[in-house]
Amino acid sequence: MSRHPAPDELLLDYAAGALPDGPALAVALHLALAPDSRRAVDRLNAVGGALIEREAEAAMDDAALESVMARLDEVAVEPRAQAPIRRPGFEWAPAPLVPHLRPGLGWRRILGMFDEIRLDLPGAFHRVSLLRLEPGHGLPQHKHAGYEYTVCLQGGYTDETGNYGVGDFAVGPGEHRHEPIADPGEPCIALIVVEKPIVLTGPWGRFFNPLVKRGLI
Amino acid sequence: MLSAEEAADLIEAIASRQDRAAFASLFRHFAPRVKAFILRGGTDAEAAQEVAQEALIMVWRKAASFDRTRASAATWIYTIARNKRIDLLRRAARPIDTEDWLVVYAPEGEDADKSVLAGQTYTRVKELLGDLSEDQLVVIRKAFFEDKTHTVIAEELKLPLGTVKSRIRLALGRLREALEKDET
Structure with missing residues (x-):
């Protein structure tokens, strides 16, 4: 059981299809790694199925079935889906992340402190990144203007709110500062989805914040 | 009416022999219900019908990935319709096909995850x-x-x-x- 599951209301948002791309990816990665949360979403999907099954039929245009049947000749029934193949170096990536790992994406050293891969999600109002921290290393102290969603994908980290291992999910409310430190062992890799620009609060904050704002860091 | 068992049989018939008659039966049952479901969100009739049609075409394409031990037909079709609603109504174009990874792909390294939604x-x-x-x-x-x-x-x-x-x-x-x- 995941010690830090995603909250129920976020699972409902996900199952209902209401989440924007960034948070939806965070929840999908959590679900791939946390069986209890996955079962909760399975149940919610079954609610969706039951709601559809209970619907009275809305009249379709007469030609709807014929026009769809006519298109089937050009649409192949695809073979059963296989687990996606990971590129070397990305063996830790849960299946829903793999399509986002375009060839050529690589880690970039930021502020000499951690590594980042910025993911490019369509229409995202969120900044979606993979971060990698060496054991014992931390992120610069920061706070958030909006929500922040974190899923741990390898290793673990500890901050003021607790200890997080693979599959654990954290929702950071904006108001408090936090400073995650990677646990001993493997480097910690996490997906981080941030709603609004991060504000660095440490001594270097006022030098770096303008760069963060412009998306350079 | 179509029972859960019958609906699952129809999807499997599409997967194993591209059975067009099975598809037509599924379409007659589910397309009007998906349309009604989408209409409740305030979507206009034309767009709701498009979501229903595209969802059922996706059912045809992905039929081989349906696993009746993991989800009922209605549940599986719900997840497909939900993703089609996202694709068609919320955004114009997405470089990555929206797929429900949890339904389309069996969770890796774990096959005990069955029975949750079936029957x-x-x-x-x-x-x-x-x-x-x-x-x-x-x-x-x-x-x-x-x-x-x-x-x-x-x-x-x-x-x-x-x-x-x-x-x-x-x-x-x-x-x-x-x-x-x-x-x-």
Whole structure:
């Protein structure tokens, strides 16, 4: 059981299809790694199925079935889906992340402190990144203007709110500062989805914040 | 009417022999229901019909990935329709096909994840919806029908966020309790 599951209301948002791309990816990665949360979403999907099954039929245009049947000749029934193949170096990536790992994406050293891969999600109002921290290393102290969603994908980290291992999910409310430190062992890799620009609060904050704002860091 | 068993048989017939008659039966049953479901969100009839048609075409394409031990036909079709609604109504073009990874791909390294939604369980969910309190049902319906996050729902109902969250937690708790017996 995941010690830090995603909250129920976020699972409902996900199952209902209401989440924007960034948070939806965070929840999908959590679900791939946390069986209890996955079962909760399975149940919610079954609610969706039951709601559809209970619907009275809305009249379709007469030609709807014929026009769809006519298109089937050009649409192949695809073979059963296989687990996606990971590129070397990305063996830790849960299946829903793999399509986002375009060839050529690589880690970039930021502020000499951690590594980042910025993911490019369509229409995202969120900044979606993979971060990698060496054991014992931390992120610069920061706070958030909006929500922040974190899923741990390898290793673990500890901050003021607790200890997080693979599959654990954290929702950071904006108001408090936090400073995650990677646990001993493997480097910690996490997906981080941030709603609004991060504000660095440490001594270097006022030098770096303008760069963060412009998306350079 | 189409039973859950019959619907699953039809999807498997598409997977194994590209059975067009099976597809037509599925279409007649599910397309009007998917359309009705999408209409509840305030979508116009033409767009709702497009979502229903595209969802059923996706059922044809992905039929081989359907696994009746993991989801009922209606549940599987719901997830496909939900993703089509996102693709067609919320965004113009997405470079990555929206797929429900949890439904389309079996979770890796784990095959004990069965039975959650198949057969009995799914019938129980239908019954259970009637047992939820009106307060809980309003939130669940708004989420599913209107494609809204709990934050937006709280604003629309003029309720504190905490109240909406606790209704969701109660509703999910009841679902879990009612289905736990089936899952073990």
